Amino acid sequence: MSLRSPLRRVTGLGSAKGGASHWYAQRITAVALALLGLWLVVSLVKMGGATHDRIVAWLASPVAAAFAVLLVITAAWHAVLGLQVVIEDYVGDKGRRLAALLVVKFSFAVAAVVGVLAVLRIAFGVAA
Amino acid sequence: MAQRARPLSPFMHYRWQYTNTLSIVHRITGVLLSFGFLLLVYWMAAAAAGPERYAAALDTLGSPLAQLVLFGLTFSFCYHLLNGIRHLFFDMGHGFELKTARASGWAVAIGALLLGLVVWFAVRAGLGGGA
Numbered sequence: 193m194s195l196r197s198p199l200r201r202v203t204g205l206g207s208a209k210g211g212a213s214h215w216y217a218q219r220i221t222a223v224a225l226a227l228l229g230l231w232l233v234v235s236l237v238k239m240g241g242a243t244h245d246r247i248v249a250w251l252a253s254p255v256a257a258a259f260a261v262l263l264v265i266t267a268a269w270h271a272v273l274g275l276q277v278v279i280e281d282y283v284g285d286k287g288r289r290l291a292a293l294l295v296v297k298f299s300f301a302v303a304a305v306v307g308v309l310a311v312l313r314i315a316f317g318v319a320a
Numbered sequence: 321m322a323q324r325a326r327p328l329s330p331f332m333h334y335r336w337q338y339t340n341t342l343s344i345v346h347r348i349t350g351v352l353l354s355f356g357f358l359l360l361v362y363w364m365a366a367a368a369a370g371p372e373r374y375a376a377a378l379d380t381l382g383s384p385l386a387q388l389v390l391f392g393l394t395f396s397f398c399y400h401l402l403n404g405i406r407h408l409f410f411d412m413g414h415g416f417e418l419k420t421a422r423a424s425g426w427a428v429a430i431g432a433l434l435l436g437l438v439v440w441f442a443v444r445a446g447l448g449g450g451a
Contacts, residue, residue: 219411222404229401233439237446242378244371251367264361271354278347300354307361310368318368 214273221270228263248314257315264307268300275300342425346403349396356393394440399432 194201204210235256239246251257275296283289331340359381366377380386406424409415415424 219408222408226401226405229397233443237442239446240448242447244367244374247367247374260364264364267357267360271350271357274347274350275354278351300357303358303361306365310361310364313368314364 214276218270218273218277221266221273224262224266225270228259228266231259232263248317251311251314252317254315257311260311260315261308264304264311268304268307272297272300338422338425342403342428346400346407349400352393352396353400356396359389359393391440394443395432395436398435398439399428402428402431402435 235250239250251260276293279289279292279296283292334340363377363381366374381390406415406428409424415421
């Protein structure tokens with residue numbers, strides 16, 4: 193006997209599985225990325241030189257560091273959601289599809305962690 | 321038993337139109353931007369690794385090939401941003417009329433080219449001709 197309700201046991205078992213939440217997450221991260229992407233462009237325009245000390249000064253601001261961390265996480269998340277759709281659409285073979293999804297998800301998880309640590313390292317003044 | 325002819329996916333035999341052109345470009349720019357994200361992380365990680373590593377990374381990103389890639393990524397970013405906003409309106413149920421959808425499609429295509437040029441030159445000026 194299961195304590196889970198009948199609805200809970202079948203939710204996600206249809207052909208779309210977690211499709212609705214995937215779709216929704218893609219839109220939410222899209223809105224966030226539109227704002228964070230524009231923030232990055234404006235920051236780069238205002239930087240006044242791509243020198244190391246300018247980058248350090250930029251991310252030394254807690255607000256900029258917070259936005260940069262959010263940008264890295266959101267961009268990685270949105271990229272994974274989008275690449276997942278592309279892979280699921282075009283890679284028919286189940287084994288290859290799983291392999292491709294694993295490579296993409298692991299790669300972007302690593303990239304996201306590296307990006308966040310890089311921002312924090314600069315923000316906390318370790319890289320100066 | 322002989323296999324009957326299987327139905328083809330719509331994209332295999334539908335007439336090519338502006339709608340599916342805009343759609344596939346959205347996908348392609350999305351995939352390109354995913355790699356662009358990895359470049360962004362490379363740039364941030366180099367900055368975090370100290371001035372020497374950062375200078376080396378700037379040399380790499382300043383090479384003609386890397387500049388060409390960044391130029392393409394700038395347009396990809398602008399297209400994906402504008403067409404993404406267009407799709408958010410579709411998701412909310414707006415802009416499906418043929419005239420509106422066609423007009424917004426043209427606005428996205430032309431807007432991405434113009435915005436791409438503005439962003440490229442503004443960012444270059446802001447970063448002092450570097451990456």
